[in-house]
Amino acid sequence: MNNRRNWLKQVSLGAVGLGFCQFEAFANTSTENDIFPDVEKSPILLRSNENPYGPSPLARAAMQKSIxxxxxxxxxxxxxxxxxxxxxxxxxxxxxxxxxxxxxxxxxxxxxxxxxxxxxxxxxxxxxxxxxxxxxxxxxxxxxxxxxxxxxxxxxxxxxxxxxxxxxxxxxxxxxxxxxxxxxxxxxxxxxxxxxxxxxxxxxxxxxxxxxxxxxxxxxxxxxxxxxxxxxxxxxxxxxxxxxxxxxxxxxxxxxxxxxxxxxxxxxxxxxxxxxxxDEKFIEQVHSSNEEVKKYTIEQLTKLNLTCIPSHANFVYFSLDNYKKDYFKQLENHNIQGTKIYEENGKWTRITIGTMKEMQQFIEAIK
Structure with a gap:
């Protein structure tokens, strides 16, 4: 037990040295397509409310060593x-x-x-x-x-x-x-x-x-x-x-x-x-980044005349009632994976909050 705790402590100290000045550098948007280079470019995954930044640096280092x-x-x-x-x-x-x-x-x-x-x-x-x-x-x-x-x-x-x-x-x-x-x-x-x-x-x-x-x-x-x-x-x-x-x-x-x-x-x-x-510092940064990117996303969707529900999570629920294009076709054309229509009355759908770059690409795709 003591040996494991000492090992976890060493992993923690090592990972902290990575710093947090460029948080989005930790973003992990890779899929299995990165393993197979012949497969077409990996999609932007905004479908399952996953955290685009994790696991934390401490967790990554510990997971590798624990194998x-x-x-x-x-x-x-x-x-x-x-x-x-x-x-x-x-x-x-x-x-x-x-x-x-x-x-x-x-x-x-x-x-x-x-x-x-x-x-x-x-x-x-x-x-x-x-x-x-x-x-x-x-x-x-x-x-x-x-x-x-x-x-x-x-x-x-x-x-x-x-x-x-x-x-x-x-x-x-x-x-x-x-x-x-x-x-x-x-x-x-x-x-x-x-x-x-x-x-x-x-x-x-x-x-x-x-x-x-x-x-x-x-x-x-x-x-x-x-x-x-x-x-x-x-x-x-x-x-x-x-x-x-x-x-x-x-x-x-x-x-x-x-x-x-x-x-x-x-x-x-x-x-x-x-x-x-x-890794409390990493969690604080995830929370802060999610709020910043979510605010941007809601502002941009609102500019497109799409009604959004105030969100307390890492995704946004919005209506496609006023959207004139084929929303899901637009996502497909830009290699973005969203979800579905949850309520036909109002055509409500959900989008996961990714990194700022991913959400900028998402907004450009549906404009």
Missing amino acids: NTSNRYGWDLSDELISLIAKKNNVSNNNILLGAGSTEILDLVLQYTALQKGNFVLAETTFNYWTFPSDKLGIKKITVPLTSDKKHDLAGMLKAIDTDTKMVYICNPNNPTGTICEREQLVSFVKEASKKAIVFVDEAYLDFTKEESLSNLVLENKNLIITKTFSKMYGLAGARIGYAVATASTIEEISALKSSPNLSISVVSAVAAITSLK
Whole structure:
């Protein structure tokens, strides 16, 4: 344990020397096409809300060095990571469950609630890919429309809960809209809704705000589960690291659905997460750059007469109602990958915030 800590410390000191004066030099926009030079130029990826700057310099150095120990299981590293996560969230180690990205946590909670049959409630539109197996699991999905300003209708969701409701899902900030629940209203909602069902709050994008996590509330609320991820702010989407925060008894029950709890992340991924948590300066720079580039993007979209929803994340939700060209064809012609139409009424779509250069190219492409 001491040898590993000394090694991580050496990696940290070495990486700090890289400096942050030219932050965009750390941007990693490469794809597999860089490995195969004969394949046409790599596209600009603005589809999946990935961090274009990460992993951090500390994480990159540590990941490279940790490859040599990938022949061993990462039990000790998982324990170390859990301790750091617990400290960050002001909870105990037994309140944390690691997963291969928050996707695994979402899957596990869906399976956990489906064991009781019934239904679960979520917004329409929100992040819902994890709900696709619900029919096969025998649990019904109930959706509640967003408000006119694309926010969660918490009052409407509360009314939608019935005697068969086993879980309510809140993505905060919401994907794809980028809207956020006012904290006092959300805390009040959790208090009421959790009397009847599990409240599952997805905080994948909360790091892009200055808002306080609800994670400390799990200590006094057995029906609250929080999920977080290293995929977005920390730039580790491909490393697959996420976690749940809940009461010890809930963590134990969810863990029972896995053959090897906390062992679904690799040694390389665990080391990446551990060092990323220590690279506070890099995270501050990611946040600052995201805000700057997001502001530019919204300003430029507004100049094109495209309505934008104020965003609390690393993406922008905007309407193509007033756009006269074929938006997706324009992206294709300029080798840019976006997403889709999420709401036909208003033709709402989402674009990930990349580097300033990438977003300038994006704006030029759709002009």
